[in-house]
Amino acid sequence: MTRRSAPAAAPSLRPGSGIGRDEELRPLRRDAEVNLGRILSAARDVFAEHGYEAPMETIAARADVGVGTLYRRFPTKADLFGEVALAARRRVREIAHDVLDTVVRDEAVFEFVRRCIAVPSVWRATISAPPWGSTHGTWLTEFSPLLAEIVERSKDAGALRREVEITDIVVLLKAVRAIADLCDTPGSKPSLRFLELSLDGLRPGHEAPAQPPLSVGQLAKRLDRH
Amino acid sequence: MTRRSAPAAAPSLRPGSGIGRDEELRPLRRDAEVNLGRILSAARDVFAEHGYEAPMETIAARADVGVGTLYRRFPTKADLFGEVALAARRRVREIAHDVLDTVVRDEAVFEFVRRCIAVPSVWRATISAPPWGSTHGTWLTEFSPLLAEIVERSKDAGALRREVEITDIVVLLKAVRAIADLCDTPGSKPSLRFLELSLDGLRPGHEAPAQPPLSVGQLAKRLDRH
DNA sequence: GCCTAACCGGAACTCACTATTCCGCTTCGG
DNA sequence: CCGAAGCGGAATAGTGAGTTCCGGTTAGGC
16 A cells, blocks of 8 residues: 555554644644644544545545645654554543443443444544554454453353354454444444344354354454455 | 446446357357356456455456456456356345245245355355446345245244344345455354354344334445445 | 744645556467 | 467556645744
């Protein structure tokens, strides 16, 4: 995609610089600050809606800003996406923790999945990924423990089939995302129906599926190969 | 995509000419006949694997033939795809009829879905579609009655939740396709596991989902908008 | 109010990717 | 053995998207 020859290396993601990058060397001029906010917000929405494929111009338009402005703030598209994805991951972690803290045991997984999906501007950026690097690999590794804990809770509460693995949950999220891309409109979201139907398939009362689950490593590898 | 200005009109699909186009005006030279077979087979596989996006060169390479040869036989990519899709639709109809004829009532839908998916080189071409025209619309309209009959059977046998509509089945097929794209390798197919899990969600014993189903018309419109 | 460093918009440039065409060469088959 | 039918694949041409560039604009310190 990008011309740069470095094949699998993610561009400078400067892990430290979150959205609130106020404490930069030189503070931004007021108008620039406003534009930066606009850009990040637009990028969040547009990436959420169209994934990494979305053209920079679309983001610029949504932010009501010229493309040049995007590039003054973020050297490359990947940098911009990285910023958005970082915020998204942060958000997912919050959701996971909140679910563990406040949701009754048996509803844990279901609630987690529902909440992830309820924040489209966030989960899309996390679940979908740019073509470079092992984004999914890192993402999966990062969230495996948390997700495993959530899954375990629901299993212990007898609300989730014991055969279900965390990779099944991730796959389900992916599937719902695909359906959302295909069928959802602002007004009606068949993907939510599909989600509920599929979640029901994860509840106890069915025979164990013949097909074995994927390991986290396998799944990561496969998701990243695109 | 195509340079031709006719915007939404499917190119000459000459409904009559199936794969066995032996009875043409002038019979093909023996070697050309062989190549034609190779091309159709390659197109079937490649479209199955990558959808309409697959470049003509890929198909040519798989058929071990030059692109020129493709174009001598099929004026445009859409024509080639049309041919493949036609065969695919034919195949799906066969499957549907066979299921209705030979499968026990309660397994009808499940078996139908499984069989559709088991013929990747076919179902991909049917489920995925080229950017022109209302392919899904026609497809859905064409198969609705048959699919409805299959669904009805399983419902009557008490093996399928009454709330499930035929659009739910189509959506499920789409989702499995997406997962297959993402995760399947020749050696292992997590999409099959996902399929089984999701199918279980369609069996009785769960509360009715809150989200309403899509009508066939709505679904067709949405799938065709890409 | 003035001046300049920061900013801005968005046209233009580049590059990658493909459908499709073209044409000199090869091969079937009478 | 000859010509028509085929063939391969380089060349053509259109498209789309990331990135660069630069003349014009504006915030904000003095």
